[in-house]
Amino acid sequence: METKPSRRLEGKVAIVVGVSDEGMGRSVALKFASEGAAVAVCSRTQSRIEKVAGEIRAMGGKAIAISADATVQGQVDQMVESTVKQLGSVDILFYNAGGAGAARGGPTEVKFSDWQATVNNNLIGAFLCTQAVLKKMMPQESGRIILTGSGSGVRPVAGDMSAYNVGNAGEIALAQSLAAATAHLGICVNVVCPGAVNSRDWTRRAIERFSSGVEGKPVDPGRFNQPEEIADVVLFLASYESRALTGAVINLYFRSDIRAYSVWRKAEPQYIERPATYKW
Numbered sequence: 001m002e003t004k005p006s007r008r009l010e011g012k013v014a015i016v017v018g019v020s021d022e023g024m025g026r027s028v029a030l031k032f033a034s035e036g037a038a039v040a041v042c043s044r045t046q047s048r049i050e051k052v053a054g055e056i057r058a059m060g061g062k063a064i065a066i067s068a069d070a071t072v073q074g075q076v077d078q079m080v081e082s083t084v085k086q087l088g089s090v091d092i093l094f095y096n097a098g099g100a101g102a103a104r105g106g107p108t109e110v111k112f113s114d115w116q117a118t119v120n121n122n123l124i125g126a127f128l129c130t131q132a133v134l135k136k137m138m139p140q141e142s143g144r145i146i147l148t149g150s151g152s153g154v155r156p157v158a159g160d161m162s163a164y165n166v167g168n169a170g171e172i173a174l175a176q177s178l179a180a181a182t183a184h185l186g187i188c189v190n191v192v193c194p195g196a197v198n199s200r201d202w203t204r205r206a207i208e209r210f211s212s213g214v215e216g217k218p219v220d221p222g223r224f225n226q227p228e229e230i231a232d233v234v235l236f237l238a239s240y241e242s243r244a245l246t247g248a249v250i251n252l253y254f255r256s257d258i259r260a261y262s263v264w265r266k267a268e269p270q271y272i273e274r275p276a277t278y279k280w
């Protein structure tokens with residue numbers, strides 16, 4: 001029988017790219033650290049990643065903060081090299097950078113530079129970061145890569161979000177391509193696709209808008225996923241327990257999908273009139 005350490009990521013080194021002082025990046029970084037991983041937290045804003053690294057150290061964990069733009073190859077390569085130098089290896093990548101950004105407007109109005117920036121943050125950054133860590137993971141024949149996509153990459157959001165939809169759909173294709181190329185080495189590459197998550201301000205505003213009503217009836221904000229709930233799924237994908245799973249698209253959006261919500265309201269009102277209770 002195999003013996004496993006009591007903490008699920010003991011001895012592992014994780015890089016979390018796309019971390020603010022709240023949101024999924026922070027929750028995942030804290031979760032990884034609480035399970036024994038040494039964590040490199042990365043985004044472009046030094047003060048915010050320092051704060052999260054400080055939180056990890058305050059709870060007795062090991063963390064470093066490395067500012068880098070995930071869309072710039074030289075900075076990504078340096079971030080990975082610096083992690084290996086300071087923490088010893090890289091076993092796990094959680095790529096969470098991205099978001100809708102400024103790319104708003106219909107097909108003929110959206111500015112090319114905004115469109116490109118959004119695709120870059122969501123997809124090109126994912127390509128650069130996965131390539132850089134795979135150069136370490138493939139020779140060691142182990143690793144876990146988890147990308148944050150979005151429900152919009154599975155089912156495009158209508159209106160002015162084409163760059164965001166494309167970036168997230170591309171992340172799914174990237175994860176599945178890498179999964180096929182690395183499965184024989186025991187490396188797992190999966191993508192989580194959240195719906196609205198109660199994280200940054202813009203998301204909260206959207207949630208408030210949904211909460212003010214669908215078809216004249218209020219929607220309980222408790223229905224939307226919390227960053228910690230996403231982090232629990234990501235922890236599983238980073239752990240030994242997920243070794244059989246690669247190339248998977250994990251849909252975490254259905255509970256918070258407003259379109260599904262309004263359909264459910266008609267079809268199955270008992271499922272949507274209250275937040276989930278998660279009895280176990």
Ligand SMILES: NC(=O)c1ccc[n+]([C@@H]2O[C@H](COP(=O)([O-])OP(=O)(O)OC[C@H]3O[C@@H](n4cnc5c(N)ncnc54)[C@H](OP(=O)(O)O)[C@@H]3O)[C@@H](O)[C@H]2O)c1
Pocket residue numbers: 017018019020021022023024025026042043044045046048068069070071096097098099100121122125148149150151193194195196197198199200203227
């Ligand atoms: N929140 C939601 O409702 C929701 C729903 C579905 C999917 N998602 C996806 O989840 C991810 C964000 O999660 P979150 O909303 O919880 O945010 P978060 O963890 O609070 O932070 C994401 C951070 O990514 C960083 N980032 C953006 N572009 C970057 C780049 N080029 N290089 C390095 N860092 C970069 C930003 O920090 P800096 O500006 O400091 O670099 C940002 O604060 C995105 O991929 C988004 O598409 C979010």
